Amino acid sequence: MNALAPLAANLLTEDRGKLLFGFLDRIGQELDPTVTQHGDVQGKYEAVGGWVADAADPVFKTARIYPQGSFAIGTAIRPLHGQEFDVDLVCHFPRARFPLAPAMLKRTLGARLRENAIYAARLQEMLRCWRICYADKFHLDFTPSIRNPGCPHGGELVPDRKLVSWKASNPLGFKALFEKRSLLQPRFRTRLAKAADGMLTKRAEVAPFPALRTSKPILPRTVQLLKRHRDIHFESRDVSAAPISVILTTLVARSYEHCVTHRVFDTEFDLLVAIVEGMPAFIEQRDEMGRRIWWIENETTSEENFAEKWNTDTTRATAFFEWHGKLRADLAQLARIAGLDILQKSLSASFGEAPVTKVMKTATETVGTARSNGSLHVAPLIGLTSAAVGASPVRANTFFGSD
Structure with missing residues (x-):
């Protein structure tokens, strides 16, 4: 029995x-992601973050790169049937100012990623971000952002899907409130x-x-x-x-x-x-x-x-x-x-x-x-x-x- x-x-x-x-x-x-899966994601994130942070272009000198979404707040789950983890990252440019065109900032981030042969081979352009694919494991979605001067909570602006305007967002504030x-x-x-x-x-x-x-x-x-x-x-x-x-x-x-x-x-x-x-x-x-x-x-x-x-x-x-x-x-x-x-x-x-x-x-x-x-x-x-x-x-x- x-x-x-x-x-x-x-x-x-x-x-x-x-x-x-x-x-x-x-x-x-x-x-929960396994220890191995989490370590793999963390290693790839730290590597690409370091590559972007070391760019010679002055616009990257004050950039802040951080994870957002489920991995950031501890709610990631293993995908069904061998699908890929979706890992969301932000590259925040605090000195970039509105009304800078979102398409221009996105191109700047993409150009830096293409300078690395490893990332260039894995890179896919999405509507408002860049995706780095690690086949059958996970992908990193890298979204550029700038400061939102109209947000009293320290929010950011991210490209809209047509890359013609900015949309309000606040990944760090969302994470802080969730953890609270x-x-x-x-x-x-x-x-x-x-x-x-x-x-x-x-x-x-x-x-x-x-x-x-x-x-x-x-x-x-x-x-x-x-x-x-x-x-x-x-x-x-x-x-x-x-x-x-x-x-x-x-x-x-x-x-x-x-x-x-x-x-x-x-x-x-x-x-x-x-x-x-x-x-x-x-x-x-x-x-x-x-x-x-x-x-x-x-x-x-x-x-x-x-x-x-x-x-x-x-x-x-x-x-x-x-x-x-x-x-x-x-x-x-x-x-x-x-x-x-x-x-x-x-x-x-x-x-x-x-x-x-x-x-x-x-x-x-x-x-x-x-x-x-x-x-x-x-x-x-x-x-x-x-x-x-x-x-x-x-x-x-x-x-x-x-x-």
Whole structure:
């Protein structure tokens, strides 16, 4: 018998939430880039950044080169089916001044990259950036920017898609705000009570799985999980209509801040559900010249609308709300599932078979081994663990049944 199956059958509502989030967090860990992948990206970034920074052209002397997007804020996930990582970089020219033509600055950056035979061979010109391709691994998208004198938050201006004007942006401000929100601590109700004699109550002993000491805060982990759910959902649909990552990141971050500052939760899973439920509240509809438009604000600069494409392609808004409804339904289904086999199938359908299978296999082996050697314990506020420090032994066969 699967070592986790009897355990799952004895879950109280609170324990179920801890178990579910424990699995989800470990799935998120499997979505993280590997150490090798991260090191490869970092090495290539540092090399190309150094090459650009060493340019003889005076315009590069004060340039600032930095990563933006998912790698910068810790929400990158492994692409599906061997697709490439998308790594976004900025080359900021603080001394360049508006109304400098964006096409000219982009050409300047491209010319420097072409001076290196390695980058010249890998270079592709995109609409407003330069792409350096490392086949079947990842690509670096290098976007030029200048200072935005109209932004009170230190924002920047980047080329528009036609290279005829500048658009407001603020990658550094976005990163800082996201990290500030990540540090906000959710409040949870007391999970374990003590009996009069000071021993843990029986309710404490049924805690089913190590409550994860998450390797990253709940906010970036939630973004990762939702990005993978989106990728799975749109595999068999029009992928061009899928909500872009900056929209998911913004809505999750704003909903997370609202949830943790206004509510108290039983478990991390309950918090996750509340975050998802609250996301649409931060999508606006504004009047613009007699027309209703979708608006998802970049709070760190002025007049940047992450949902601008929703207003020229109505299928994007429809696709977002359809996906969001599916996500809500999938989370509700997870909360109702009793059987571990069904749980695994449901998680696989939502987040991919490979990471879920690996997580379930590891969890089963860990619990089975700990139980067989008598080292499975219940620790206050942690749950089942093979670490004996400050923990009470689990009585043999009380909650797990026989193998």
